[in-house]
Amino acid sequence: MSSRAATRVFQGIEEEIATGLLKDGEKLDEATLAERFDVSRTPVREALLQLVGSGLATQIPKRGCFVRSPSFREVIEMFEVMSELEGLCARLAARRISEAQLKRLKQANAGCEDAIAQGDSDLYYANNVQFHECIYEACGNTFLADETRRLRRRLQSFRRLQLRVRGRMPQSLDEHHLIIDAIESGLAEKADELSRTHVMIQGERFNDLLMHMEQAH
Amino acid sequence: MSSRAATRVFQGIEEEIATGLLKDGEKLDEATLAERFDVSRTPVREALLQLVGSGLATQIPKRGCFVRSPSFREVIEMFEVMSELEGLCARLAARRISEAQLKRLKQANAGCEDAIAQGDSDLYYANNVQFHECIYEACGNTFLADETRRLRRRLQSFRRLQLRVRGRMPQSLDEHHLIIDAIESGLAEKADELSRTHVMIQGERFNDLLMHMEQAH
DNA sequence: GGTGAAATTATCGTATACAAAAATAAGATG
DNA sequence: CATCTTATTTTTGTATACGATAATTTCACC
Incomplete structure (x- = not known):
């Protein structure tokens, strides 16, 4: 496990998507996630960026990130x-x-x-x-x-x-x-x-x- | 062109790598890039994350990002x-x-x-x-x-x-x-x-x- | 003069603060 | 009562501030 909070959050969200805790289309609210993982918004945002990069989430400018389970x-x-x-x-x-x-x-x-x-x-x-x-x-x-x-x-x-x-x-x-x-x-x-x-x-x-x-x- | 500073920086660095202005192995210093693109470190860091994600840079924890032109x-x-x-x-x-x-x-x-x-x-x-x-x-x-x-x-x-x-x-x-x-x-x-x-x-x-x-x- | 340890410096990673934009709610007007 | 406008609120995107860790320098000792 990495010492970085950002990677912890990334892997955490990744797993929650895999296990179905976070469902398709669900909003990935920065503030909520920050609180749940007990970090600030900064590492959460980095994690979300990586999620988008690996295709697990989509980002709509000025509207936030959403889970994107493949159809x-x-x-x-x-x-x-x-x-x-x-x-x-x-x-x-x-x-x-x-x-x-x-x-x-x-x-x-x-x-x-x-x-x-x-x-x-x-x-x-x-x-x-x-x-x-x-x-x-x-x-x-x-x-x-x-x-x-x-x-x-x-x-x-x-x-x-x-x-x-x-x-x-x-x-x-x-x-x-x-x-x-x-x-x-x-x-x-x-x-x-x-x-x-x-x-x-x-x-x-x-x-x-x-x-x-x-x-x- | 996107209204986001982060994507501007991302595309900017991407181009500078493509044109050879930034050479292989060169350090991507956050402070320097922030000054050059006239933004704060935050969007620069987001851009670097995306660069790493698309394989154009490598990141060594606690040591920074480096250009990674393919061999x-x-x-x-x-x-x-x-x-x-x-x-x-x-x-x-x-x-x-x-x-x-x-x-x-x-x-x-x-x-x-x-x-x-x-x-x-x-x-x-x-x-x-x-x-x-x-x-x-x-x-x-x-x-x-x-x-x-x-x-x-x-x-x-x-x-x-x-x-x-x-x-x-x-x-x-x-x-x-x-x-x-x-x-x-x-x-x-x-x-x-x-x-x-x-x-x-x-x-x-x-x-x-x-x-x-x-x-x- | 060379080597090793401690202090200093620089930079990364994170937290917080602020500004801008969009969503939502409230109110006015037809 | 519906709809458009406007005010409020929420949330994103960026800037700045701070703490921690690694790199560098300095200095003592061999």
């Missing part, structure tokens, strides 16, 4: 882009990965297997992050890796829910194995294709999940 | 991502473009032809922007379009130089024609492939340009 359509659009970026990472990784990186990639996946054996979805989540992180590093394009992480972060809250969807974890693991094989064999196009569908399936699962949640209502 | 390697990396995004835009556009959008796409390209006939590189640049803008709109993915524009904007200063490279404009136009044909025929994969190479050639040309500039020294 259903927008989430699908983000998954469409995410699948492309992940695909590119995998394609490049297939050409550029080192032995050490490949080893770590396999270790991360082994961690995923253990998590499934233990039925621990949080542990799976952590190892899954590692798995993808290995590919990002192996792609040899720092800018691409950063951009992909950024988008992954934005999709995080939607992604985490998906793992709870029945039967997703074992299927995800199967896909990981195929991706590793393709990368290890240097089959760039195959690794790309597999990764793209790996992500797009998550997008579709998100769709299923929404349907399910709407039915529950 | 040669990073520019190449950005082109690598850009080519992928442009490719995705074209692939989706091939599936989703409307008649009206296709018409505007052809008009933009006709504008490019005129510009070449007149030998006007600025006019070519303007119509070229229109050409790509049409594809962004036609891809039917607002998020993708926004992200691609964002990256295009960051590469702008490097891109503009390239058109001056000998023989680039006519070649670029040929590529446009092929892309239009692929999109019109609904050949998604072909449109993707053509667009990707279209951008990557620019990356390579940027490479050539750098070599040339280094020789001139």
